[in-house]
Amino acid sequence: MTITESPLTADEQQVSALVDELLAEFPPKQVDAVTFLGAQFDKGLAWVHFPVGNGGLALNPKLQKLINERIYAQGAPNPVYRNPIGHGMCGPTVVMWGSEAQKQRYLRPLFTGEEIWCQLFSEPGSGSDFAGLSSKGVKDGDEWVVNGQKVWTTLAHLSRWGLLVVRTNPEAVKHAGLTAFVVDMHDPTVQTLPLRQMTGEAEFNEVFFTDTRIPESEMLGNPGDGWRVSLTTLMNERQSIGGTIPQRGSGTIAHLMKEWVDAPEWRKDDATRDEVMKLWIRAELLRLTNIRANNNRKMGDPGPEGSISKMAGANLNKDIYEALMGLMGADALLYGSYEMVRPEHAMEYATPQKAFLRSRANSIEGGTTEVMLNILGERVLGLPGDVRVDREVPWSQVPRN
Numbered sequence: 001m002t003i004t005e006s007p008l009t010a011d012e013q014q015v016s017a018l019v020d021e022l023l024a025e026f027p028p029k030q031v032d033a034v035t036f037l038g039a040q041f042d043k044g045l046a047w048v049h050f051p052v053g054n055g056g057l058a059l060n061p062k063l064q065k066l067i068n069e070r071i072y073a074q075g076a077p078n079p080v081y082r083n084p085i086g087h088g089m090c091g092p093t094v095v096m097w098g099s100e101a102q103k104q105r106y107l108r109p110l111f112t113g114e115e116i117w118c119q120l121f122s123e124p125g126s127g128s129d130f131a132g133l134s135s136k137g138v139k140d141g142d143e144w145v146v147n148g149q150k151v152w153t154t155l156a157h158l159s160r161w162g163l164l165v166v167r168t169n170p171e172a173v174k175h176a177g178l179t180a181f182v183v184d185m186h187d188p189t190v191q192t193l194p195l196r197q198m199t200g201e202a203e204f205n206e207v208f209f210t211d212t213r214i215p216e217s218e219m220l221g222n223p224g225d226g227w228r229v230s231l232t233t234l235m236n237e238r239q240s241i242g243g244t245i246p247q248r249g250s251g252t253i254a255h256l257m258k259e260w261v262d263a264p265e266w267r268k269d270d271a272t273r274d275e276v277m278k279l280w281i282r283a284e285l286l287r288l289t290n291i292r293a294n295n296n297r298k299m300g301d302p303g304p305e306g307s308i309s310k311m312a313g314a315n316l317n318k319d320i321y322e323a324l325m326g327l328m329g330a331d332a333l334l335y336g337s338y339e340m341v342r343p344e345h346a347m348e349y350a351t352p353q354k355a356f357l358r359s360r361a362n363s364i365e366g367g368t369t370e371v372m373l374n375i376l377g378e379r380v381l382g383l384p385g386d387v388r389v390d391r392e393v394p395w396s397q398v399p400r401n
Helices: 010-025 033-042 063-073 084-097 100-112 228-240 252-264 270-296 305-333 350-365 368-382
Strands: 117-120 136-141 142-148 161-167 178-184 189-193 204-215
Touching: 010 033, 010 063, 010 100, 033 100, 063 270, 084 100, 084 228, 084 252, 136 161, 136 178, 142 161, 142 178, 161 204, 161 228, 178 204, 178 228, 228 305, 252 270, 252 305, 270 305, 305 350, 305 368
Parallel strands: 117 161
Antiparallel strands: 136 142, 142 204, 161 178, 189 204
16 A cells, blocks of 8 residues: 655645745855845745735745745754744734834844844733733824833843833723834843843843833834734744744754763663653654644634643753753763853753753743643633733722832
Protein backbone atom coordinates (compact mmCIF):
# COMPACT_ATOMS: atom_id res chain seq x y z
CA MET A 1 0.00 0.00 0.00
CA THR A 2 1.42 3.36 -0.99
CA ILE A 3 0.53 6.68 0.59
CA THR A 4 0.14 9.57 -1.83
CA GLU A 5 0.32 13.20 -0.84
CA SER A 6 -2.83 15.27 -1.17
CA PRO A 7 -2.75 17.72 -4.09
CA LEU A 8 -1.99 21.31 -3.16
CA THR A 9 -4.92 23.69 -2.83
CA ALA A 10 -5.03 26.85 -4.93
CA ASP A 11 -3.83 28.92 -1.97
CA GLU A 12 -0.98 26.50 -1.28
CA GLN A 13 0.03 26.62 -4.95
CA GLN A 14 0.05 30.43 -4.86
CA VAL A 15 2.17 30.53 -1.72
CA SER A 16 4.54 27.83 -2.99
CA ALA A 17 5.10 29.71 -6.26
CA LEU A 18 5.87 32.92 -4.39
CA VAL A 19 8.33 31.09 -2.12
CA ASP A 20 10.04 29.72 -5.25
CA GLU A 21 10.35 33.28 -6.58
CA LEU A 22 11.68 34.60 -3.28
CA LEU A 23 14.36 31.93 -2.94
CA ALA A 24 15.41 32.26 -6.59
CA GLU A 25 15.63 36.05 -6.59
CA PHE A 26 17.06 36.46 -3.07
CA PRO A 27 19.05 33.36 -2.04
CA PRO A 28 19.22 33.64 1.77
CA LYS A 29 22.90 32.72 1.93
CA GLN A 30 23.85 35.30 -0.70
CA VAL A 31 21.99 38.42 0.51
CA ASP A 32 21.93 40.19 3.84
CA ALA A 33 19.09 39.61 6.32
CA VAL A 34 17.40 43.00 5.80
CA THR A 35 17.31 42.54 2.01
CA PHE A 36 15.84 39.05 2.26
CA LEU A 37 13.22 39.96 4.88
CA GLY A 38 12.24 43.07 2.91
CA ALA A 39 11.66 40.94 -0.18
CA GLN A 40 9.70 38.41 1.89
CA PHE A 41 7.49 41.23 3.13
CA ASP A 42 6.98 42.67 -0.36
CA LYS A 43 5.84 39.30 -1.69
CA GLY A 44 3.23 38.96 1.06
CA LEU A 45 5.04 36.14 2.82
CA ALA A 46 5.82 37.95 6.09
CA TRP A 47 2.46 37.41 7.80
CA VAL A 48 0.47 35.52 5.16
CA HIS A 49 -2.86 36.31 6.87
CA PHE A 50 -2.26 40.08 6.80
CA PRO A 51 -3.91 42.16 4.05
CA VAL A 52 -2.26 42.48 0.65
CA GLY A 53 0.20 45.39 0.75
CA ASN A 54 0.83 44.97 4.47
CA GLY A 55 3.16 41.99 4.25
CA GLY A 56 0.44 39.42 3.62
CA LEU A 57 -1.87 37.79 1.08
CA ALA A 58 -5.10 37.71 3.14
CA LEU A 59 -4.87 33.91 3.33
CA ASN A 60 -5.32 31.43 6.18
CA PRO A 61 -2.61 31.88 8.84
CA LYS A 62 -1.82 28.15 8.86
CA LEU A 63 -0.08 28.64 5.50
CA GLN A 64 2.70 30.51 7.31
CA LYS A 65 4.05 27.15 8.49
CA LEU A 66 4.51 26.05 4.87
CA ILE A 67 6.41 29.26 4.10
CA ASN A 68 8.64 29.12 7.16
CA GLU A 69 9.58 25.47 6.71
CA ARG A 70 10.77 26.06 3.17
CA ILE A 71 12.70 29.30 3.67
CA TYR A 72 14.33 28.27 6.96
CA ALA A 73 15.53 25.06 5.32
CA GLN A 74 17.47 27.33 2.95
CA GLY A 75 19.03 29.37 5.75
CA ALA A 76 16.65 32.33 5.81
CA PRO A 77 16.85 34.73 8.78
CA ASN A 78 14.19 34.48 11.47
CA PRO A 79 12.41 37.83 12.02
CA VAL A 80 11.21 36.74 15.48
CA TYR A 81 14.79 36.49 16.70
CA ARG A 82 15.58 39.97 15.39
CA ASN A 83 12.47 41.69 16.77
CA PRO A 84 10.44 39.32 19.02
CA ILE A 85 8.03 41.85 20.54
CA GLY A 86 7.53 43.67 17.26
CA HIS A 87 6.93 40.58 15.16
CA GLY A 88 4.79 38.58 17.54
CA MET A 89 2.73 41.31 19.19
CA CYS A 90 3.07 44.85 17.83
CA GLY A 91 2.83 43.98 14.13
CA PRO A 92 -0.51 42.17 14.49
CA THR A 93 -1.79 45.05 16.64
CA VAL A 94 -0.80 47.73 14.12
CA VAL A 95 -2.41 45.84 11.24
CA MET A 96 -5.62 45.35 13.23
CA TRP A 97 -5.95 48.83 14.74
CA GLY A 98 -3.61 51.17 12.89
CA SER A 99 -4.46 53.66 10.17
CA GLU A 100 -3.34 52.94 6.63
CA ALA A 101 -0.55 55.51 7.07
CA GLN A 102 0.66 53.70 10.21
CA LYS A 103 0.63 50.33 8.46
CA GLN A 104 2.63 51.67 5.54
CA ARG A 105 5.11 53.45 7.83
CA TYR A 106 5.75 50.79 10.47
CA LEU A 107 5.17 47.22 9.30
CA ARG A 108 8.02 46.72 6.80
CA PRO A 109 10.91 48.03 8.96
CA LEU A 110 9.38 46.19 11.92
CA PHE A 111 9.50 42.90 10.02
CA THR A 112 13.04 43.43 8.69
CA GLY A 113 14.31 44.28 12.17
CA GLU A 114 15.50 47.73 11.13
CA GLU A 115 13.22 49.20 13.81
CA ILE A 116 12.84 47.33 17.10
CA TRP A 117 9.57 47.57 19.05
CA CYS A 118 8.61 47.16 22.69
CA GLN A 119 5.32 46.76 24.54
CA LEU A 120 4.52 49.27 27.32
CA PHE A 121 1.73 47.72 29.40
CA SER A 122 2.68 46.66 32.95
CA GLU A 123 3.09 49.21 35.74
CA PRO A 124 4.29 48.98 39.36
CA GLY A 125 0.68 48.86 40.57
CA SER A 126 -0.95 46.99 37.70
CA GLY A 127 0.59 43.81 36.38
CA SER A 128 -1.99 41.04 36.13
CA ASP A 129 -4.67 43.69 36.70
CA PHE A 130 -3.55 45.49 33.58
CA ALA A 131 -6.81 47.45 33.22
CA GLY A 132 -6.06 49.17 36.54
CA LEU A 133 -3.09 51.08 35.12
CA SER A 134 -2.60 54.71 36.16
CA SER A 135 -0.28 56.27 33.54
CA LYS A 136 -2.34 59.06 32.05
CA GLY A 137 -2.77 60.83 28.75
CA VAL A 138 -4.34 64.28 28.51
CA LYS A 139 -5.46 65.76 25.19
CA ASP A 140 -3.83 69.08 24.24
CA GLY A 141 -4.90 70.24 20.78
CA ASP A 142 -3.86 67.62 18.25
CA GLU A 143 -1.48 65.97 20.73
CA TRP A 144 -1.74 63.85 23.88
CA VAL A 145 0.53 64.58 26.85
CA VAL A 146 1.57 61.40 28.67
CA ASN A 147 2.96 60.99 32.20
CA GLY A 148 3.62 57.75 34.06
CA GLN A 149 5.83 54.70 34.46
CA LYS A 150 5.96 51.26 32.84
CA VAL A 151 7.92 48.22 34.03
CA TRP A 152 9.20 44.86 32.72
CA THR A 153 9.51 46.28 29.22
CA THR A 154 11.54 43.81 27.16
CA LEU A 155 14.24 45.38 24.95
CA ALA A 156 13.06 48.95 25.55
CA HIS A 157 16.73 49.98 25.57
CA LEU A 158 17.00 48.94 21.90
CA SER A 159 13.56 50.01 20.71
CA ARG A 160 12.72 52.68 18.17
CA TRP A 161 8.98 52.49 18.80
CA GLY A 162 6.75 51.39 21.63
CA LEU A 163 3.13 50.22 21.86
CA LEU A 164 1.79 52.26 24.79
CA VAL A 165 -1.54 52.06 26.64
CA VAL A 166 -2.49 54.87 29.05
CA ARG A 167 -5.58 56.09 30.86
CA THR A 168 -7.30 58.92 29.02
CA ASN A 169 -10.64 58.94 30.86
CA PRO A 170 -10.38 58.35 34.63
CA GLU A 171 -14.15 58.83 35.04
CA ALA A 172 -14.95 55.77 32.94
CA VAL A 173 -14.84 52.22 34.31
CA LYS A 174 -11.29 50.94 34.22
CA HIS A 175 -11.56 48.88 31.03
CA ALA A 176 -13.29 51.68 29.11
CA GLY A 177 -10.95 54.57 29.90
CA LEU A 178 -7.82 53.31 28.12
CA THR A 179 -6.28 54.43 24.84
CA ALA A 180 -3.37 52.99 22.83
CA PHE A 181 -0.62 54.89 21.01
CA VAL A 182 2.59 54.35 19.10
CA VAL A 183 5.28 56.26 21.02
CA ASP A 184 8.72 57.41 19.87
CA MET A 185 11.19 55.72 22.25
CA HIS A 186 13.91 58.19 21.17
CA ASP A 187 11.91 61.17 22.45
CA PRO A 188 14.06 63.00 25.05
CA THR A 189 11.15 62.95 27.53
CA VAL A 190 11.19 59.11 27.54
CA GLN A 191 13.68 57.65 30.04
CA THR A 192 14.63 53.96 29.96
CA LEU A 193 16.39 52.35 32.93
CA PRO A 194 17.55 48.72 33.32
CA LEU A 195 15.86 46.12 35.51
CA ARG A 196 18.52 43.59 36.36
CA GLN A 197 17.51 39.92 36.41
CA MET A 198 18.96 37.09 38.43
CA THR A 199 20.79 35.98 35.28
CA GLY A 200 22.91 39.15 35.60
CA GLU A 201 21.36 40.59 32.45
CA ALA A 202 18.90 43.43 32.03
CA GLU A 203 16.74 42.60 29.01
CA PHE A 204 13.82 44.13 30.95
CA ASN A 205 13.47 47.83 31.65
CA GLU A 206 11.42 50.43 33.45
CA VAL A 207 10.33 53.37 31.32
CA PHE A 208 9.34 56.85 32.53
CA PHE A 209 7.24 59.35 30.57
CA THR A 210 7.43 63.00 31.61
CA ASP A 211 5.15 65.32 29.62
CA THR A 212 5.74 63.17 26.55
CA ARG A 213 3.80 64.57 23.58
CA ILE A 214 2.30 62.06 21.16
CA PRO A 215 0.53 63.21 17.97
CA GLU A 216 -3.11 62.14 17.79
CA SER A 217 -2.28 60.54 14.44
CA GLU A 218 -0.28 57.92 16.40
CA MET A 219 -3.36 56.66 18.23
CA LEU A 220 -4.33 53.04 17.54
CA GLY A 221 -8.09 52.88 17.20
CA ASN A 222 -10.12 55.57 18.94
CA PRO A 223 -10.09 57.05 22.45
CA GLY A 224 -11.32 54.34 24.82
CA ASP A 225 -10.31 51.45 22.55
CA GLY A 226 -7.15 50.72 24.55
CA TRP A 227 -8.50 47.60 26.28
CA ARG A 228 -9.58 46.00 23.01
CA VAL A 229 -6.29 46.98 21.37
CA SER A 230 -4.38 45.41 24.26
CA LEU A 231 -6.36 42.16 23.94
CA THR A 232 -5.14 41.88 20.35
CA THR A 233 -1.58 42.36 21.59
CA LEU A 234 -1.88 39.96 24.52
CA MET A 235 -3.53 37.12 22.60
CA ASN A 236 -0.87 37.36 19.91
CA GLU A 237 1.83 37.52 22.60
CA ARG A 238 0.63 34.30 24.18
CA GLN A 239 0.41 32.67 20.78
CA SER A 240 3.99 33.74 19.95
CA ILE A 241 5.33 32.51 23.32
CA GLY A 242 3.53 29.18 23.56
CA GLY A 243 2.17 28.43 20.11
CA THR A 244 5.34 27.78 18.15
CA ILE A 245 5.72 24.49 16.31
CA PRO A 246 9.33 23.25 16.47
CA GLN A 247 10.61 20.12 14.77
CA ARG A 248 10.06 16.92 16.75
CA GLY A 249 12.60 16.65 19.55
CA SER A 250 13.95 20.18 19.04
CA GLY A 251 13.68 23.31 21.16
CA THR A 252 13.91 23.16 24.93
CA ILE A 253 13.62 19.38 25.15
CA ALA A 254 16.67 19.03 22.88
CA HIS A 255 18.82 20.64 25.60
CA LEU A 256 17.75 17.96 28.06
CA MET A 257 18.24 15.13 25.58
CA LYS A 258 21.77 16.31 24.75
CA GLU A 259 22.68 16.36 28.44
CA TRP A 260 21.19 12.88 28.84
CA VAL A 261 23.36 11.56 26.02
CA ASP A 262 26.49 13.25 27.39
CA ALA A 263 25.91 12.40 31.07
CA PRO A 264 28.01 9.68 32.71
CA GLU A 265 26.32 6.31 33.01
CA TRP A 266 26.14 6.45 36.82
CA ARG A 267 23.72 9.38 36.54
CA LYS A 268 21.36 7.50 34.21
CA ASP A 269 19.39 5.58 36.81
CA ASP A 270 15.90 4.25 36.12
CA ALA A 271 14.15 7.08 37.98
CA THR A 272 15.99 9.76 35.97
CA ARG A 273 15.34 7.88 32.72
CA ASP A 274 11.64 7.79 33.59
CA GLU A 275 11.60 11.55 34.29
CA VAL A 276 13.36 12.38 31.02
CA MET A 277 10.96 10.13 29.10
CA LYS A 278 7.90 11.81 30.63
CA LEU A 279 9.24 15.27 29.78
CA TRP A 280 9.91 14.22 26.18
CA ILE A 281 6.32 12.95 25.92
CA ARG A 282 4.97 16.22 27.35
CA ALA A 283 7.02 18.21 24.82
CA GLU A 284 5.69 16.11 21.96
CA LEU A 285 2.11 16.43 23.22
CA LEU A 286 2.46 20.21 23.35
CA ARG A 287 3.94 20.27 19.85
CA LEU A 288 1.08 18.19 18.45
CA THR A 289 -1.48 20.31 20.31
CA ASN A 290 -0.02 23.44 18.75
CA ILE A 291 -0.16 21.85 15.30
CA ARG A 292 -3.85 21.08 15.82
CA ALA A 293 -4.55 24.62 17.07
CA ASN A 294 -2.68 26.09 14.11
CA ASN A 295 -4.64 23.97 11.64
CA ASN A 296 -7.93 25.03 13.23
CA ARG A 297 -7.05 28.71 13.46
CA LYS A 298 -9.12 31.09 11.41
CA MET A 299 -8.47 34.68 10.43
CA GLY A 300 -8.27 37.39 13.12
CA ASP A 301 -6.92 37.29 16.65
CA PRO A 302 -5.83 33.97 18.18
CA GLY A 303 -8.34 32.48 20.59
CA PRO A 304 -7.89 31.06 24.09
CA GLU A 305 -5.82 28.19 22.70
CA GLY A 306 -2.86 30.59 22.71
CA SER A 307 -3.29 31.08 26.46
CA ILE A 308 -3.47 27.32 27.03
CA SER A 309 -0.31 26.70 25.00
CA LYS A 310 1.49 29.53 26.74
CA MET A 311 0.67 28.12 30.18
CA ALA A 312 1.60 24.56 29.23
CA GLY A 313 4.82 25.71 27.58
CA ALA A 314 5.87 27.80 30.57
CA ASN A 315 5.37 24.92 33.01
CA LEU A 316 7.13 22.49 30.66
CA ASN A 317 10.15 24.77 30.21
CA LYS A 318 10.61 25.14 33.96
CA ASP A 319 10.30 21.39 34.53
CA ILE A 320 12.74 20.57 31.72
CA TYR A 321 15.41 22.91 33.03
CA GLU A 322 14.94 21.71 36.60
CA ALA A 323 15.52 18.16 35.38
CA LEU A 324 18.50 19.33 33.36
CA MET A 325 20.10 20.93 36.42
CA GLY A 326 19.60 17.70 38.36
CA LEU A 327 21.18 15.68 35.56
CA MET A 328 24.22 18.00 35.52
CA GLY A 329 24.82 17.47 39.21
CA ALA A 330 27.37 19.78 40.82
CA ASP A 331 28.27 21.19 37.38
CA ALA A 332 24.94 23.04 37.45
CA LEU A 333 26.46 25.37 40.07
CA LEU A 334 29.14 26.59 37.63
CA TYR A 335 27.31 29.64 36.32
CA GLY A 336 30.16 31.82 35.13
CA SER A 337 29.62 35.56 35.54
CA TYR A 338 26.70 37.57 36.87
CA GLU A 339 28.16 40.69 35.27
CA MET A 340 25.56 43.30 34.33
CA VAL A 341 24.87 42.98 30.59
CA ARG A 342 22.43 44.81 28.30
CA PRO A 343 21.59 42.09 25.75
CA GLU A 344 20.99 42.66 22.06
CA HIS A 345 18.34 39.94 21.93
CA ALA A 346 15.68 38.60 24.30
CA MET A 347 15.65 35.11 25.79
CA GLU A 348 19.14 34.08 24.75
CA TYR A 349 20.26 30.86 26.43
CA ALA A 350 24.06 30.75 26.27
CA THR A 351 24.28 28.01 28.91
CA PRO A 352 21.83 25.54 30.52
CA GLN A 353 22.36 27.28 33.86
CA LYS A 354 21.30 30.61 32.41
CA ALA A 355 18.32 29.00 30.67
CA PHE A 356 17.23 27.53 34.01
CA LEU A 357 17.27 30.95 35.72
CA ARG A 358 15.59 32.69 32.75
CA SER A 359 12.84 30.06 32.54
CA ARG A 360 11.39 31.29 35.83
CA ALA A 361 10.10 34.33 33.95
CA ASN A 362 8.09 32.14 31.55
CA SER A 363 5.23 31.81 34.04
CA ILE A 364 5.02 35.61 34.46
CA GLU A 365 5.68 37.23 31.06
CA GLY A 366 2.74 37.41 28.68
CA GLY A 367 0.31 36.87 31.55
CA THR A 368 0.86 34.87 34.71
CA THR A 369 -0.03 31.21 34.94
CA GLU A 370 -2.85 32.18 37.33
CA VAL A 371 -4.33 34.49 34.67
CA MET A 372 -4.01 31.73 32.06
CA LEU A 373 -5.90 29.35 34.37
CA ASN A 374 -8.68 31.91 34.71
CA ILE A 375 -8.94 32.21 30.92
CA LEU A 376 -9.04 28.42 30.60
CA GLY A 377 -11.73 28.13 33.27
CA GLU A 378 -13.95 30.96 32.09
CA ARG A 379 -13.56 30.97 28.29
CA VAL A 380 -12.98 27.28 27.58
CA LEU A 381 -14.66 25.36 30.40
CA GLY A 382 -17.42 27.91 31.03
CA LEU A 383 -16.84 28.10 34.78
CA PRO A 384 -18.09 31.09 36.81
CA GLY A 385 -15.77 34.09 36.64
CA ASP A 386 -13.83 35.66 39.48
CA VAL A 387 -15.62 38.19 41.66
CA ARG A 388 -14.65 41.63 40.31
CA VAL A 389 -15.98 44.29 42.63
CA ASP A 390 -14.46 47.22 40.70
CA ARG A 391 -15.71 46.26 37.25
CA GLU A 392 -18.62 48.75 37.14
CA VAL A 393 -17.01 51.50 39.24
CA PRO A 394 -15.37 54.58 37.64
CA TRP A 395 -11.61 54.18 37.87
CA SER A 396 -11.25 57.44 39.79
CA GLN A 397 -13.45 56.01 42.57
CA VAL A 398 -11.60 52.69 42.98
CA PRO A 399 -9.67 52.66 46.30
CA ARG A 400 -5.90 52.39 45.88
CA ASN A 401 -3.03 52.18 48.30
